[in-house]
Amino acid sequence: KNEVEQSPQNLTAQEGEFITINCSYSVGISALHWLQQHPGGGIVSLFMLSSGKKKHGRLIATINIQEKHSSLHITASHPRDSAVYICAVSRGSQGNLIFGKGTKLSVKP
Amino acid sequence: DGGITQSPKYLFRKEGQNVTLSCEQNLNHDAMYWYRQDPGQGLRLIYYSQIVNDFQKGDIAEGYSVSREKKESFPLTVTSAQKNPTAFYLCASRTLVEGFEAFFGQGTRLTVV
Numbered sequence A: 001k002n003e004v005e006q007s008p009q010n011l012t013a014q015e016g017e018f019i020t021i022n023c024s025y026s027v028g029i030s031a032l033h034w035l036q037q038h039p040g041g042g043i044v045s046l047f048m049l050s051s052g053k054k055k056h057g058r059l060i061a062t063i064n065i066q067e068k069h070s071s072l073h074i075t076a077s078h079p080r081d082s083a084v085y086i087c088a089v090s091r092g093s094q095g096n097l098i099f100g101k102g103t104k105l106s107v108k109p
Numbered sequence B: 001d002g003g004i005t006q007s008p009k010y011l012f013r014k015e016g017q018n019v020t021l022s023c024e025q026n027l028n029h030d031a032m033y034w035y036r037q038d039p040g041q042g043l044r045l046i047y048y049s050q051i052v053n054d055f056q057k058g059d060i061a062e063g064y065s066v067s068r069e070k071k072e073s074f075p076l077t078v079t080s081a082q083k084n085p086t087a088f089y090l091c092a093s094r095t096l097v098e099g100f101e102a103f104f105g106q107g108t109r110l111t112v113v
Helices: none
Strands: A004-007 A010-014 A019-025 A031-037 A043-049 A052-056 A059-064 A069-074 A083-090 A097-099 A103-108 B004-007 B010-013 B019-025 B031-037 B044-051 B054-057 B064-066 B076-078 B087-094 B108-112
Touching (some): A010 A019, A019 A103, A031 A069, A043 A052, A043 A059, A043 A069, A069 A083, B010 B019, B019 B031, B019 B087, B044 B064
Parallel strands (some): B010 B108
Antiparallel strands (some): A004 A019, A019 A069, A031 A043, A031 A083, A052 A059, A059 A069, A083 A103, B019 B076, B031 B044, B031 B087, B044 B054, B087 B108
């Protein structure tokens, strides 16, 4: 079993819909990261969180440490949100990142 | 602007040839990483380095080599011993101080023909 599991693997939405991507992990962590990978391949860090909730524009990330679960929400989705969203966890400042397999999001106009 | 730069973006090589992928950062980060990404799989760690002149094998180091002669640079060589080198390669860096996020390069797509 992977240490970081994401769901769904693929997601298609209509423009304007509210989107949720889930991430569960099975190890102790110091932080959880949400990353965005566009078709060109480069990766951008969206959030790093160790508790609670963070918001940036239309993106919201939450984490429940007790349940070892995090969600990434996108409000009022737009075609430019189409990308692969990757969840990763880090285990201390010396620890390496462990990645989920990603969720491929496609937002149709 | 500070950042992490990978080059080239696309690389074609003949089977049996070694090839070196470049990764440079000007963020003063201590740690640098190389990951491989294959379709339908998560990023897998090839090598990492937390200090100059030292590096550690990751989960899939066989057929790869690295060096860390300068803090800013962490080149990856894909050797002819790597059985399936065609893949997307990503470099990342981070500070080792708790609470700071990782930065990623734009990636190099290597195709071996």
